[in-house]
Amino acid sequence: MKVIYCCYGSSHSSVVAAAIHLGNLSAQSVPCAQDILSLPYYDKATTDQLGTCAYMGTDDMGCDVYILGTGPARNIVKRVIESAFQICGVSRDSYMLIDTLKPIGVITKIGGFLSRRLNLTGIGRPMTIWGIRRAYPRLASIVTRVKSDSRYRQRICQG
Numbered sequence: 001m002k003v004i005y006c007c008y009g010s011s012h013s014s015v016v017a018a019a020i021h022l023g024n025l026s027a028q029s030v031p032c033a034q035d036i037l038s039l040p041y042y043d044k045a046t047t048d049q050l051g052t053c054a055y056m057g058t059d060d061m062g063c064d065v066y067i068l069g070t071g072p073a074r075n076i077v078k079r080v081i082e083s084a085f086q087i088c089g090v091s092r093d094s095y096m097l098i099d100t101l102k103p104i105g106v107i108t109k110i111g112g113f114l115s116r117r118l119n120l121t122g123i124g125r126p127m128t129i130w131g132i133r134r135a136y137p138r139l140a141s142i143v144t145r146v147k148s149d150s151r152y153r154q155r156i157c158q159g
Contacts, residue, residue: 001063002095010069011045013100018056020143027140103138107131
């Protein structure tokens with residue numbers, strides 16, 4: 001099973017969701033700013049990395065976890081991936097594309113724009129941290145739903 005957490009730029013919500021999934025952050029408590037900042041890839045992706053999956057690790061059940069920045073064309077990117085997998089004979093049950101952008105608020109989005117697009121990290125990065133911490137319970141809930149999804153559980157049971 002491949003689990004792909006998707007957000008706008010693969011810098012914030014997908015990175016945090018992948019970290020929760022892999023156990024690098026607790027799903028039960030909101031991490032401090034430093035714990036979020038210390039995550040690999042957090043607030044580091046560049047525009048030319050959009051559309052490229054980044055491997056984050058393998059979870060305790062043997063599933064590979066990735067992040068993906070879709071840019072403004074999130075629905076198109078999802079359809080492209082799904083149709084390419086279908087053409088290549090990849091079963092729909094062997095991967096999950098998970099949108100992590102929905103639960104974050106406007107402050108995180110503005111902070112991400114300031115930090116990643118305008119290179120104003122001193123202003124933007126604290127905004128992203130504030131917004132991610134505020135949205136953290138919703139991101140943890142997404143990961144919990146992924147791990148309880150029958151497709152995920154079935155793939156685990158089949159080894």
